[in-house]
Amino acid sequence: MYRTHNCGELRLTDAGKTVTLSGWIQRIRDLGGLLFIDLRDRYGVTQLFINPEQHNALYQQAKAYGREFVIQVIGKVSERSSRNPNMVTGDIEVIASDINLLNASITPPFTIEDDTDGGDDLRMQYRYLDIRRDPVRKNLLARHQVARAVREYMDGKGFVDVETPFLIKSTPEGARDFVVPSRLNEGQFYALPQSPQTFKQLLMVAGMDRYYQIVRCFRDEDLRADRQPEFTQIDCEMAFVDQEDVLNMFEGMVKHVFKSVRGINLSDFPRMSYADALKYYGNDKPDLRFGMQLIEITEIVKGRNFKVFDDAEYTAAIVAENCSEYTRKHLDELTEFVKRPQIGAGGLVYIRCATDGTYKSSVDKFYTQDDLKNIAAHCACKPGDLILILSGKQHKTRKAMSELRLEMGNRLGLRRKEDYKPLWVLDFPLLEWDEDDKRWNAMHHPFTSWKPEDESLMTDNPGAVRANAYDVVINGVELASGSIRIHNRAKQELMFRTIGLTDDEARYKFGFILNAFEYGAPPHGGIAFGFDRFCSIVTANLDYIRDFIAFPKNNAGRDVMLDAPSDIDLRLKNDLGLK
RNA sequence: GGUCUGGUAGUUUAGUUGGUUAGAAUGCUGCCCUGUCACGGCGGAGGUCGUGGGUUCGAGUCCCAUCCAGACCGCCA
Numbered sequence A: 001m002y003r004t005h006n007c008g009e010l011r012l013t014d015a016g017k018t019v020t021l022s023g024w025i026q027r028i029r030d031l032g033g034l035l036f037i038d039l040r041d042r043y044g045v046t047q048l049f050i051n052p053e054q055h056n057a058l059y060q061q062a063k064a065y066g067r068e069f070v071i072q073v074i075g076k077v078s079e080r081s082s083r084n085p086n087m088v089t090g091d092i093e094v095i096a097s098d099i100n101l102l103n104a105s106i107t108p109p110f111t112i113e114d115d116t117d118g119g120d121d122l123r124m125q126y127r128y129l130d131i132r133r134d135p136v137r138k139n140l141l142a143r144h145q146v147a148r149a150v151r152e153y154m155d156g157k158g159f160v161d162v163e164t165p166f167l168i169k170s171t172p173e174g175a176r177d178f179v180v181p182s183r184l185n186e187g188q189f190y191a192l193p194q195s196p197q198t199f200k201q202l203l204m205v206a207g208m209d210r211y212y213q214i215v216r217c218f219r220d221e222d223l224r225a226d227r228q229p230e231f232t233q234i235d236c237e238m239a240f241v242d243q244e245d246v247l248n249m250f251e252g253m254v255k256h257v258f259k260s261v262r263g264i265n266l267s268d269f270p271r272m273s274y275a276d277a278l279k280y281y282g283n284d285k286p287d288l289r290f291g292m293q294l295i296e297i298t299e300i301v302k303g304r305n306f307k308v309f310d311d312a313e314y315t316a317a318i319v320a321e322n323c324s325e326y327t328r329k330h331l332d333e334l335t336e337f338v339k340r341p342q343i344g345a346g347g348l349v350y351i352r353c354a355t356d357g358t359y360k361s362s363v364d365k366f367y368t369q370d371d372l373k374n375i376a377a378h379c380a381c382k383p384g385d386l387i388l389i390l391s392g393k394q395h396k397t398r399k400a401m402s403e404l405r406l407e408m409g410n411r412l413g414l415r416r417k418e419d420y421k422p423l424w425v426l427d428f429p430l431l432e433w434d435e436d437d438k439r440w441n442a443m444h445h446p447f448t449s450w451k452p453e454d455e456s457l458m459t460d461n462p463g464a465v466r467a468n469a470y471d472v473v474i475n476g477v478e479l480a481s482g483s484i485r486i487h488n489r490a491k492q493e494l495m496f497r498t499i500g501l502t503d504d505e506a507r508y509k510f511g512f513i514l515n516a517f518e519y520g521a522p523p524h525g526g527i528a529f530g531f532d533r534f535c536s537i538v539t540a541n542l543d544y545i546r547d548f549i550a551f552p553k554n555n556a557g558r559d560v561m562l563d564a565p566s567d568i569d570l571r572l573k574n575d576l577g578l579k
Numbered sequence B: 001g002g003u004c005u006g007g008u009a010g011u012u013u014a015g016u017u018g019g020u021u022a023g024a025a026u027g028c029u030g031c032c033c034u035g036u037c038a039c040g041g042c043g044g045a046g047g048u049c050g051u052g053g054g055u056u057c058g059a060g061u062c063c064c065a066u067c068c069a070g071a072c073c074g075c076c077a
Helices: A056-063 A120-125 A134-156 A197-205 A243-262 A274-281 A328-339 A369-378 A394-411 A489-498 A503-516 A531-540 A570-576
Strands: A018-030 A035-041 A044-050 A070-079 A092-103 A179-181 A189-191 A210-218 A230-239 A271-273 A314-320 A349-353 A359-361 A386-392 A422-426 A431-434 A439-442 A469-474 A477-484 A524-530
Touching (some): A018 A056, A035 A056, A035 A092, A134 A531, A197 A503, A243 A531, A271 A274, A477 A531, A524 A531
Parallel strands (some): A271 A422
Antiparallel strands (some): A179 A189, A349 A386
């Protein structure tokens, strides 16, 4: 038997017991006449004690050990003569009477400690050492807890976990597919699923009624801190439901997970239309942890010969409370921020609302004190506040304003880690114009149904059609996205035609689902959560998911531990008909 | 496809206007140390300054190219 206890469970009440522990050497403290070893496993750290006067051979043996050696120790639990209140096992130590070396270790390339000296690159290359560190291990355990809570809730609501295939057919819509060459069908390829979308709909046609799966998805697109080429979704679908049913069911799931994993009671999710999200936050995933809404002032700033505002399609302001004392340096920084190519604003106009009731702006040449007072009143700006104004094309300016708002939120400490502000964003447009391909594209996916009252717009104004689509957003992060689906062949064909697929193409690419819709497809809808994101938000409220994935890829899609992707054997290439 | 930041000891990094032997911390290592827990004290080893080219009397430092890493834009239904 390698161990009778783990390294995190012994307490003062165990004093006197003879125990066997196995684990890794975290650190050795040799005081000459005394030697301490911190022994670590997944569960914690326990101090071992060796007194050379009693066990000189053991002392000589242990002295030669180094960090990360794997040992088994037999000894007696006893109260420490000087306790350590910072450790849960700090009241006791194990007085070693025998130690077996199970495996030696070379010196690790970085320290296995909470605050490691290792850079990201090294940590990824030696991920198996990184996972020995407490913070990383905790994240993986948290991920397990989130998954467990999800399954608990879904099972309780009668959802059935059904597996769907990974080797499927490439489709033209959406992200770029990862493909797998077929040996038995030379020259042809499987695609890895971007999501099990069509399968879950077919399971509804099949009468499974309530389906879910925690499932890997694959998209061959460029990566970000919060995006991996393979990632995990909580994929869900229900039959005989309308939008309200889906919203209630999955709001319940998010609340259950927060309660179960963190003990946090989320209040009911507010709902906001896509149009309002853009109007008030410049963004379809608003961070509601702070106000600072966008205020449109396009018309009231016109007519003062300030050409930028006079010519602008859209001008908007945000009010930063108690920032009127911002220095020239601060304002220059903000100007630089919005003028960065990624944001792309032409410039930044400010109005300081001084505490004495006067106004100072960067456009004093064009605007009188009364003009500025009028703008301030429109923005409900108080003395001591600072108004920041951007101007230009509506879409681009809203986007820039959204970035500026988030930046100010960061600077003012308004995006507090401990706050959680979820919401539903509703009524997304069904379609968006693809400038490159000169055609309409499904905004969510081409199986999304539309508001019946907007159906007449499908032909004359497709961009105005609203979808039965919804997102869960928490703290400015899109956590989940779903829709009520089309379940009728004619409507599905109309959708395909609208996004530029000919009937022949539609039949070739999606014939299976069109056919299925003719065999009594029930009304259905669902949602899919980004599971990795969910974990990072619930446990740490971070917009960084790699720490929640055991073996993630780097920003070029490489696995630096395996050094994948790699070349393959020539013979394998031949078998696959590749050159 | 594009923009930006970085690459100096095992690791994390400092390095001024281009100028003597590239400095520190940590890790490693030797000796000392009987209650440590980031133990402590004294000593030691450890560097092709990512790579290639160029400018210069002289390059870690300036220029060009390239590789790697990270962040972002495009992209991601």
